[in-house]
Amino acid sequence: MAVGPRHFIGPPPGADDLLADFLTDRGWQRPREDRLIRPCGRLGVHLPRGSFSEWTVWGAQHRGAQVAWSITVGTAIPTELLAATVTEAETILEETQPDAREPYARGLVALGLIPLARADWRDDVDPRGSVSFRPPDGYANAAASAPSYLHELRGKPAATVSSYGPNSYWDAKISAGTPSRVLAALARELASDEPLLRPADYVRSLTYSRRHITVRPLTEQSEENLSPAAQAARSRSSTSAPAPAPISSTPPPAPTAVAPAHTAGR
Numbered sequence: 001m002a003v004g005p006r007h008f009i010g011p012p013p014g015a016d017d018l019l020a021d022f023l024t025d026r027g028w029q030r031p032r033e034d035r036l037i038r039p040c041g042r043l044g045v046h047l048p049r050g051s052f053s054e055w056t057v058w059g060a061q062h063r064g065a066q067v068a069w070s071i072t073v074g075t076a077i078p079t080e081l082l083a084a085t086v087t088e089a090e091t092i093l094e095e096t097q098p099d100a101r102e103p104y105a106r107g108l109v110a111l112g113l114i115p116l117a118r119a120d121w122r123d124d125v126d127p128r129g130s131v132s133f134r135p136p137d138g139y140a141n142a143a144a145s146a147p148s149y150l151h152e153l154r155g156k157p158a159a160t161v162s163s164y165g166p167n168s169y170w171d172a173k174i175s176a177g178t179p180s181r182v183l184a185a186l187a188r189e190l191a192s193d194e195p196l197l198r199p200a201d202y203v204r205s206l207t208y209s210r211r212h213i214t215v216r217p218l219t220e221q222s223e224e225n226l227s228p229a230a231q232a233a234r235s236r237s238s239t240s241a242p243a244p245a246p247i248s249s250t251p252p253p254a255p256t257a258v259a260p261a262h263t264a265g266r
Helices: 015-024 079-095 109-118 150-154 180-191 200-204 228-236
Strands: 002-004 029-032 035-037 043-046 054-060 067-074 122-125 131-134 140-144 159-165 168-174 214-216
Touching: 015 029, 015 035, 015 079, 043 079, 054 079, 067 180, 079 180, 109 131, 109 140, 109 159, 109 180, 140 180, 159 180
Parallel strands: none
Antiparallel strands: 002 214, 029 035, 035 043, 043 054, 054 067, 067 168, 122 131, 131 140, 140 159, 159 168
């Protein structure tokens, strides 16, 4: 089934295996059951395991160096958003020379939220330099603080992206060193009008989100312009069960924004 909007949709069944297969098919190594790392050693993913029920995507300027940036997010995030984030980080590495000293150029993290403005999310700019965005229905929030080295000294995230959907409640914490291009990939995927692909059984489980979502049979959704992760999800989707009728309605008043956590990832 093709389901949207994205901030009301959680990950597909078997999200860990889906992302792991997506990356290992691209040559990534899996030194531990909960670790994936690119052969160059400059990009990695920690899978949610045990008491660490979060994903962490991290980048280092060279193999064995200290982590230069990270994005930590709860397990309810759609896998497609994680795949897009990792893919953009890979693109950055592929565009730089293998011996480049710092492939991840530092910049203004807040620029990574520009795709939300282009998607007509409402913005709120503080004179002191912080900015936040919310979709028209109010069930998600993205915010970036004014640049400050205190973010790194105190381990405070420089930006957060959150979803308040009943079946997709998650909070992403973006460190100060994260390339704005990587955050932009996450923001662009979140705000995309392209529906996510999920099995019919999963769609029927969206009890608390049904009044907010739109569902279309998979046959109506073209393969054109689908991301690699979306195509992988589609291949695992089941179309044998009867499709729910299209559902669309105006959500009730949005919840108040949840204050972002003040600690970085692991």
